[in-house]
Amino acid sequence: MLNAFYISSVGLQAQKEQLDTVASNMANLNTAAYKRQSLDFSAVLDRAVPTSADTLPSSMAEARSSRLQRLDFTQGQVHATGRPLDVAISGPGFVSVELGEGLTGYSRLGSLKLNDDGELVLAGGQRLKADVRVPSDATSLGIAADGSVSALLAGDRTPTVLGRIEVAVFTNPEALDYRGEGVYVMREGALDPALVRPGEEGAGQLTAGSLEASNVRMVDEMVALVLMQRVYELNSRVVQVADELMGMSNNLRRN
Amino acid sequence: MSDIFQIAGLGMLQGNQQLEAISLNAAQASQPGYRRQVAVPLSFDKLLGAVPGGHDAASTLVERLVDTKRGAALNTGRPLDLSIEANDLYFALTDGVDTWLTRSGSFRLDANGVLVGQGGLRVVGAQGDVRLPSHDVRVQADGRIEHQGTVVGALQLFRLAPGATLRAGSGALLVATGGLQPAEPNVMRLQAGVLEASNTDPTKEMLGAVKLSRRFEGLSQLVQSYDAALARTIQKLGDL
Numbered sequence: 001m002l003n004a005f006y007i008s009s010v011g012l013q014a015q016k017e018q019l020d021t022v023a024s025n026m027a028n029l030n031t032a033a034y035k036r037q038s039l040d041f042s043a044v045l046d047r048a049v050p051t052s053a054d055t056l057p058s059s060m061a062e063a064r065s066s067r068l069q070r071l072d073f074t075q076g077q078v079h080a081t082g083r084p085l086d087v088a089i090s091g092p093g094f095v096s097v098e099l100g101e102g103l104t105g106y107s108r109l110g111s112l113k114l115n116d117d118g119e120l121v122l123a124g125g126q127r128l129k130a131d132v133r134v135p136s137d138a139t140s141l142g143i144a145a146d147g148s149v150s151a152l153l154a155g156d157r158t159p160t161v162l163g164r165i166e167v168a169v170f171t172n173p174e175a176l177d178y179r180g181e182g183v184y185v186m187r188e189g190a191l192d193p194a195l196v197r198p199g200e201e202g203a204g205q206l207t208a209g210s211l212e213a214s215n216v217r218m219v220d221e222m223v224a225l226v227l228m229q230r231v232y233e234l235n236s237r238v239v240q241v242a243d244e245l246m247g248m249s250n251n252l253r254r255n
Numbered sequence: 256m257s258d259i260f261q262i263a264g265l266g267m268l269q270g271n272q273q274l275e276a277i278s279l280n281a282a283q284a285s286q287p288g289y290r291r292q293v294a295v296p297l298s299f300d301k302l303l304g305a306v307p308g309g310h311d312a313a314s315t316l317v318e319r320l321v322d323t324k325r326g327a328a329l330n331t332g333r334p335l336d337l338s339i340e341a342n343d344l345y346f347a348l349t350d351g352v353d354t355w356l357t358r359s360g361s362f363r364l365d366a367n368g369v370l371v372g373q374g375g376l377r378v379v380g381a382q383g384d385v386r387l388p389s390h391d392v393r394v395q396a397d398g399r400i401e402h403q404g405t406v407v408g409a410l411q412l413f414r415l416a417p418g419a420t421l422r423a424g425s426g427a428l429l430v431a432t433g434g435l436q437p438a439e440p441n442v443m444r445l446q447a448g449v450l451e452a453s454n455t456d457p458t459k460e461m462l463g464a465v466k467l468s469r470r471f472e473g474l475s476q477l478v479q480s481y482d483a484a485l486a487r488t489i490q491k492l493g494d495l
Contacts, residue, residue: 008278
């Protein structure tokens with residue numbers, strides 16, 4: 001009978017995690033290039049007390065260390081904004097950014113800016129790992145689909161290519177964790193990505209003057225929210241029944 | 256004289272195990288591919304006959320059967336989320352030693368590019384492990400996996416061997432006691448981007464809980480009445 005309590009509490013906890021995930025997705029409905037998260041229920045429930053040892057797989061090491069949230073890297077819709085430094089990746093891949101302390105982050109881009117040194121940075125200030133430096137007096141900055149960054153330098157008639165942004169392609173993007181502010185980091189033990197030119201070898205192209213919309217689907221999140229409430233209720237009813245039964249068995253001898 | 260305690264005790268312990276199955280179903284109501292368990296009490300004559308004079312509290316007093324009703328289709332759009340059209344076929348997951356069946360086709364690639372499912376267990380393909388060069392693949396209806404036009408692997412579905420039964424395992428995993436066999440190629444039909452939802456039915460779980468709760472209550476009343484009768488008997492003996 002005590003098993004029923006423990007199992008139901010894991011069920012309740014799973015629904016609570018689902019609520020957190022839904023809330024995070026709904027809050028980022030309009031965040032550029034946001035990738036929706038979904039709960040991996042089997043990962044949550046695998047942490048529960050196993051009911052019969054002979055049916056539990058012997059090597060569940062990955063289950064214990066796996067993340068609860070799964071990221072969905074489905075392409076978001078690309079909308080034109082007209083701002084030259086708004087960049088979207090159309091297709092698979094990420095752009096590497098500097099995170100400090102030697103860490104590399106990966107981003108699906110969004111609204112880029114130039115920092116004081118003329119380097120391209122994300123909206124959150126993280127510097128792109130592209131060898132591009134834009135002089136302060138350059139105009140008409142443009143980013144082509146193949147990643148080449150060009151600008152019209154002072155005194156020139158035609159734009160000069162200043163450098164190239166490369167795209168990092170992962171065999172398995174689910175090995176990334178979301179760090180916040182549109183930046184993902186590699187999990188320990190994950191394979192390094194291949195750095196390729198945008199548009200080649202399966203990598204997405206860069207689309208300047210546009211932003212990739214969030215891939216959150218409002219209807220799916222609303223349905224998940226409603227379902228979560230009712231499943232939570234079901235689990236709490238099971239706890240109540242277990243409580244009643246335990247009360248009865250405790251009171252078999254009243255005196 | 257202790258037979259009444261034994262009988263009532265068996266009934267109450269069966270109720271506990273049934274409650275455990277209900278709680279598992281409720282906890283996994285949102286888990287894609289989960290097949291609900293039904294704990295059917297074993298017949299009393301079998302249980303009483305097997306344990307003369309007492310019983311081992313840890314023994315299994317119920318049979319955990321699996322409800323094979325098909326769950327609803329969940330459209331996720333992920334290329335490695337798969338569902339099976341036929342209701343008597345399953346995916347197989349292995350850790351190299353044991354193999355489990357599952358309806359949960361929510362797969363991903365591990366660090367080595369091998370296709371894995373729940374708990375990191377490897378998916379059994381037509382030729383053993385399925386190793387993919389990228390997550391950007393398309394799974395065809397017959398189980399072949401294509402990457403940029405070339406076939407890079409193939410999945411295999413399984414059915415129960417004749418005479419085998421299905422038992423519940425951990426999470427959405429099922430155990431085939433009696434063996435399993437690969438399905439014939441002409442019945443393999445998969446749908447990519449779709450998952451099968453849990454087939455937990457809250458109504459069935461609540462009805463089961465209500466029934467077992469009243470049965471438990473009745474049996475506990477029986478124990479209390481019998482206990483009171485014994486107390487009076489002993490008191491009477493003391494008066495003599």
